[in-house]
Amino acid sequence: MTERISDAEHAVMEVLWDESPLTAQEVVERVPAERGWSANTVKTLLGRLLAKSIIAHEEVGRRYHYRPLVARDDYVAKESRKLMDRLFGGKLTPLVAHLAERDAITDQDIAEIEALLKDLKS
Amino acid sequence: MTERISDAEHAVMEVLWDESPLTAQEVVERVPAERGWSANTVKTLLGRLLAKSIIAHEEVGRRYHYRPLVARDDYVAKESRKLMDRLFGGKLTPLVAHLAERDAITDQDIAEIEALLKDLKS
DNA sequence: TCTTATCGACTACGTGTGTAATCCTCGCGA
DNA sequence: TCGCGAGGATTACACACGTAGTCGATAAGA
Structure with missing residues (x-):
């Protein structure tokens, strides 16, 4: 029952599959520039992926570290x-x-x- | 610039690729029963495909005959x-x-x- | 201590999609 | 002739998606 990964979400996943764990900020930096996304957009996508249990995050100090829960x-x-x-x-x-x-x-x-x-x- | 075909629309296209031209009624009959669609749903999909110029229809008497415009x-x-x-x-x-x-x-x-x-x- | 930059959470909003009910028109049978 | 039913057109509506702004807490600097 793994939830569906949308196209935009997929771009975020590729970043995390390539390297993880990462902070939201790091993900933002690594998302292909062609997308032209604002940092907020990326954070929303991270949030949605979290909600769907496709990624997880653990608190590290003040921030979260994100990592994939499903294998590429x-x-x-x-x-x-x-x-x-x-x-x-x-x-x-x-x-x-x-x-x-x-x-x-x-x-x-x-x-x-x-x-x-x-x-x-x- | 061929428009995107959604999943539901694709099911309708498969019917028309398999045989055409067909009336709306005939398409309804041929759509896989698993979908459990009402006739109206199928007609909506035909309408959307028409709007996107992915299929065409010609008037034949009081009905339309539908056929694909893009090859499978x-x-x-x-x-x-x-x-x-x-x-x-x-x-x-x-x-x-x-x-x-x-x-x-x-x-x-x-x-x-x-x-x-x-x-x-x- | 007051201010500000940062970070995540929440909210927003237009469009696409799945699914369908309702409306309108016109030929046909009563 | 008039209401009815078949068929297409229009409208509906909730949820996903792409994209992003705003809010609230807090840590760091002045």
Whole structure:
């Protein structure tokens, strides 16, 4: 029943997944500048993530230190699976086929994936 | 500048991608029962999709026939790419690696993907 | 001690989304 | 001819989201 992570929240999570624990201030500094967010916006997002128990904070002196409660890997897995289920009937092959066709896959990509698959086969 | 398709709207689109043109009534009948939507809900969604120019309708007698204006393939491509960019730095290999690891990929899957890659290499 | 900068909490507000009821129009049967 | 029902259009409404301002406590400096 892990709550949904919105797009804006996701940007904050990436910061915390990259490094944690961090204070709110540090998160603000690390959020990609393209977002152009005010510090308040980031704090609101931290608050919402807290409310959803996606992150936690512990008091350290006057401030809080924030850290993720869900692993990036789990989140990525869930999102990937959702997409695969929704758009490719849950099958991996059509997904790969689609991406490979549409997005000029390089020979190197192919080599890497082949190596990967070889490993898995054992 | 194709507008965003929400989750509920997507369910309607799947119906129309599967078969079109359809009347509103027919769409209502074909939407997966799990959704438990009232006919009005479906009509609202059709209206929103129309407003966004994601579908079109032509008058046929006293009703409308609805049909998609965007190809499923284009939608799928865009969504897949978004996920790949957001979670895997735009690289296909990590995506495949991730899915392959986490979701007990079968030998058959591996064989299929290998065949697919072989084709692409030519 | 008084002032101010800092930090988190609370409040705000427009837009999107899921879900649907209500309204309006027009052809059809009584 | 007149009310009714099917179908589309309009309106509704709560909640999520993106974005941010304001409030209240406090620590640090004057």
